[in-house]
Ligand code: SF4
């Protein structure tokens with residue numbers, strides 16, 4: 653079943669787009685096959701514009717045996733996801749080229765861990781929330797680029813079958829919560845005003861820098877503030893997927909005030925004590941420095 657967006661027979665003055673303007677559902681049929689040996693092999697990876705999700709980063713940094721900070725520095729570039737500057741990530745291309753860094757003559761060098769956008773191609777996904785509805789609805793469309801000959805291959809299958817073949821379901825499941833957070837943050841609109849830099853920093857760390865977020869979650873300040881089940885706390889120390897899911901819970905609390913992680917009753921008192929300890933340590937350091945200064949022989 654499909655729904656046409658455009659009026660047939662009416663001249664459209666807009667520049668042509670590779671998006672086929674037909675709304676597809678999971679049971680819609682598409683004609684497509686990408687395979688080794690096809691004349692356009694690797695063409696799509698020679699000019700990329702790929703947005704990365706938190707789960708993409710997790711899979712790629714694990715595959716490459718890097719920390720999240722190293723992966724972010726070597727393989728990504730920042731972009732603004734909205735007019736307020738919500739930080740998004742894109743895959744970095746090769747120096748002086750538009751090609752993907754992971755492209756090899758034999759195909760994708762990270763195939764089993766390629767990002768969701770690569771798995772989706774030549775399908776697109778978009779989510780929308782109808783006015784008054786709490787849930788957004790996913791729908792699909794075909795992207796037909798001139799260089800891609802996969803659309804002429806004699807194979808038909810449903811969107812559902814294509815998603816299963818490409819392993820998209822797991823990727824979507826892993827980032828569903830995050831996409832909802834992004835959508836909610838973006839749709840809060842100008843009436844709420846620009847979020848603070850601190851909230852964007854938190855969003856960036858919890859979304860993309862899992863190793864940095866692990867340091868935050870295991871810090872004295874976090875442990876004394878939030879009441880997290882000890883068994884879960886232990887998992888967060890070593891399980892990246894659990895940590896990513898926890899990061900989404902944390903974001904809902906930090907950005908929207910949802911009560912997703914219980915706060916300890918004595919959190920405020922503990923915070924005051926930590927501040928007092930920090931202040932005492934600073935005063936002691938300043939005193940030691942002054943005493944050392946006073947004991948130093950006069951140079952004049
Ligand atoms: S990650 Fe792999 S599939 Fe995706 S653009 Fe790069 S080479 Fe192509």
Ligand code: SF4
Nearest residue numbers: 686692694696800802
């Ligand atoms: S068929 Fe399309 S997706 Fe496959 S290699 Fe060719 S251009 Fe890329």
